[in-house]
Amino acid sequence: KAGVTQTPRYLIKTRGQQVTLSCSPISGHRSVSWYQQTPGQGLQFLFEYFSETQRNKGNFPGRFSGRQFSNSRSEMNVSTLELGDSALYLCASSWASGAYEQYFGPGTRLTVT
């Protein structure tokens, strides 16, 4: 069974630009969660989507948004990039939103200059 895939793997953007990251979950998984990982803050929850609906959101500004498509693939968007947005963005999929294990993709390394 194929794992979670994320594209692109690496991105370099300039302050003020926007970026879109993509995540394809494991086949059959309907829940997709997004996390930001930085050396200082560790892994922090951004939001979760299930059946094309955002069901939960972490403490991040409105510049961070996402969506999920009918095939469960998900995208997250960051507008007006700031230097502090440089991080590893991880997507995780699960078959449902409950206390079920989440399987992570390899991440997208975003560098903002």
Place this chain on the structure above:
Amino acid sequence: EDQVTQSPEALRLQEGESSSLNCSYTVSGLRGLFWYRQDPGKGPEFLFTLYSAGEEKEKERLKATLTKKESFLHITAPKPEDSATYLCAVQAEGGGGTSYGKLTFGQGTILTVHP
């Protein structure tokens, strides 16, 4: 607010030297506790889920246990390939959907096993 604290921050072992990693948590109600392993430049790899105090899970040289306040990851006779960052995370019982899909992670324990 849900909190997860892992100790030690870093642990260096000789090959074959068994030890334990600690994960202390504070949540209003625990729905599940998860252990992951993360190698440099990669996403976390799922290891175990624990749901209730007294539960234990094993996989090769790893054994995870759970009490009402903490979890331990015991590593028996580790090998150099066990070197990685081990992450602990909790999912809380939140009202109004506040727990949906949300894992709260600790900062991790960096394990180095020397041959």
